[in-house]
Amino acid sequence: MDNKYRKQNLWSGFLFGMGFIAFVDEAVFHQLLQWHHFYDRETTRIGLISDGLFHAFSWFATIGGLFMFADLRRRNAVWMRRWWGGVWLGAGAFQLYDGIIQHKLMRLHQIRYVNNLLVYDVIWNLTGALMLVIGLVLVKQLQQGSQREGEPRKRERAST
Amino acid sequence: MNAHLHNFLFDPIVVAQWILAFPFLLGIFVYALAVLFSNRKYRRWPLLRTFFWLLGSVCSLVAVIGPLASKAYVDFFAHMIGHLLLGMLGPLLMALGAPLTLILRTLPIHLARRLTALLRKKLLRMISDPVVAALLNIGGLWILYMTNLYAMMHEYTILHVLIHLHVFLAGYVFTTAMIEIDPNPHRASYTYRMTVLVSALAAHCILSKYIYADPPQGVLRSEAERGGMLMFYGGDVVDALIILILCLQWYRASRPIKVVTASKSSNEM
Numbered sequence: 001m002d003n004k005y006r007k008q009n010l011w012s013g014f015l016f017g018m019g020f021i022a023f024v025d026e027a028v029f030h031q032l033l034q035w036h037h038f039y040d041r042e043t044t045r046i047g048l049i050s051d052g053l054f055h056a057f058s059w060f061a062t063i064g065g066l067f068m069f070a071d072l073r074r075r076n077a078v079w080m081r082r083w084w085g086g087v088w089l090g091a092g093a094f095q096l097y098d099g100i101i102q103h104k105l106m107r108l109h110q111i112r113y114v115n116n117l118l119v120y121d122v123i124w125n126l127t128g129a130l131m132l133v134i135g136l137v138l139v140k141q142l143q144q145g146s147q148r149e150g151e152p153r154k155r156e157r158a159s160t
Numbered sequence: 161m162n163a164h165l166h167n168f169l170f171d172p173i174v175v176a177q178w179i180l181a182f183p184f185l186l187g188i189f190v191y192a193l194a195v196l197f198s199n200r201k202y203r204r205w206p207l208l209r210t211f212f213w214l215l216g217s218v219c220s221l222v223a224v225i226g227p228l229a230s231k232a233y234v235d236f237f238a239h240m241i242g243h244l245l246l247g248m249l250g251p252l253l254m255a256l257g258a259p260l261t262l263i264l265r266t267l268p269i270h271l272a273r274r275l276t277a278l279l280r281k282k283l284l285r286m287i288s289d290p291v292v293a294a295l296l297n298i299g300g301l302w303i304l305y306m307t308n309l310y311a312m313m314h315e316y317t318i319l320h321v322l323i324h325l326h327v328f329l330a331g332y333v334f335t336t337a338m339i340e341i342d343p344n345p346h347r348a349s350y351t352y353r354m355t356v357l358v359s360a361l362a363a364h365c366i367l368s369k370y371i372y373a374d375p376p377q378g379v380l381r382s383e384a385e386r387g388g389m390l391m392f393y394g395g396d397v398v399d400a401l402i403i404l405i406l407c408l409q410w411y412r413a414s415r416p417i418k419v420v421t422a423s424k425s426s427n428e429m
Contacts, residue, residue: 038389039372048373052366056358059396060403064354067407075416 005077010139012068013086014093017135019062021091022055025098029111040109047106054102058094085138092132099125172317173233179321180224184217191259198266205262213257220250224324233314236376236383240390246324247297248398251331260342280345290348290356293337297330298363304376305367311377334360339405350410357406361399368392 029035072078099121102108111120191213195205222228223246231238260279264272278284286292304310304323313319336342338353348356372388375381 038385038392039369041373043373048369049362049366052369053358053362055365056362059361059399060354060358063400063403063407067411071411071414 005072005075006079006082008068008072008077009079009082010086010089012065012072013083013088014065014090015061015086016065016069017087017090017092018094019058019060019065019090020087021094021131022058022098023062025095035112036109040107043108044106047102047108050106051102051108054094054097061090079142081138082142085135085142088131088135088138090135092128092130092135095128095131096125099128173230176317176320177225177229180324181221184221184224187254187259188214188217191257191262194262194266198262202265209257209262212253213259216250216253216255216257219245219253220328223250236379236387237390240387240394243327243391244394244398247301247327247331248395251328251335252398252401255332255335255339255341258341264343276343276345285346288333288337288344288346290337290353293330293334294356294360294363296326297334298360298367300326300330302363302367305371306374306376308377310379314378335402338402340409350406350413353406354410357399357403361395364395364399365392368395 030038069078069083072083099111103110103121103124110117111124114120191210195210199205223232223242228238228242232242233239264275267275287296304313309319309323313323336344337348338357340347368388368391370388371391372385375384379387
């Protein structure tokens with residue numbers, strides 16, 4: 001497989017995964033559960049800027065990632081497991097960034113405004129780390145596997 | 161009765177509304193006329209484009225004249241609905257109406273040539289650069305809401321008219337700098353446009369949260385909070401449309417060469 005498409009599969013998945021998890025965060029935790037808010041009064045200015053940038057980027061990434069996937073499809077270059085690896089990586093990376101940098105370092109907002117916040121923080125970041133590990137394992141596995149098998153099998157399936 | 165009519169006609173708010181509404185009404189008229197003329201000479205102008213132009217004009221009109229426009233003077237939330245219609249949705253829909261393409265094919269050739277020569281002028285080229293367009297658009301909003309300009313806008317009619325014109329024009333220039341609908345002799349690359357779009361989107365998000373946190377002069381906190389949230393999420397919806405169109409255009413432009421030759425004949429139908 002062309003090196004360019006290997007990367008594109010990973011990037012397409014990564015961008016989509018990141019955008020998707022950001023969307024879940026906003027839809028579930030902001031809107032449905034209302035655990036945290038649109039704006040927290042203690043928010044630092046830098047935190048606000050990084051939040052805005054990330055929101056804009058993930059909004060774009062969700063749509064852009066899917067178009068990259070469509071591009072791979074018409075080139076018969078979809079490598080489904082590699083794409084999923086990218087999705088897990090993107091989702092995990094975003095969750096960890098949100099949980100550690102935005103929540104803790106910049107104190108943009110907390111997951112929930114309760115006493116035993118630590119429990120929420122630990123679960124939040126562990127979930128992020130777990131997703132990141134799943135992604136890493138998937139991608140690593142494929143890198144070793146592809147050296148033996150050469151091309152991904154998806155290519156034959158896609159052409160039928 | 162007479163005095164009442166007199167007051168009505170010379171009420172600065174009413175005057176401002178009609179001044180702002182006039183270009184859009186004229187736009188609908190000229191567009192319709194151009195469609196009729198060019199349909200006689202060339203193949204039919206797509207109905208969908210006419211519909212987009214009309215819908216975009218109506219969106220913009222709703223923002224500048226009528227009950228919503230009047231309410232926007234006193235209610236920041238109403239103002240923000242107007243801002244989304246006049247600065248984002250209206251320009252996007254009107255751009256989808258491809259007015260320039262229509263005008264170019266309606267005009268006699270020598271006039272059309274002169275118009276394209278005008279469009280190639282340095283100043284226009286500079287304004288339609290994605291970065292400059294984004295600065296005019298989002299930068300203008302930062303100045304409007306973060307200085308006392310917003311409060312002054314309600315005192316001086318002339319300022320009100322100029323700012324609303326700017327919001328529409330900057331929104332239109334920004335939209336057309338991002339997506340390819342009308343011919344543009346100096347279109348920027350996809351990477352450049354996508355990077356600028358993400359940055360502009362981010363600046364819009366940040367500004368809406370600042371409005372939530374630091375209400376513009378003369379705006380109640382509760383109104384600023386509702387308005388800021390509307391700006392944030394409403395902006396997301398319109399931006400998603402622009403992102404979708406931009407990505408779709410990239411998808412079409414970057415199609416593999418083999419597929420291009422295979423589907424060329426069917427594409428030209």
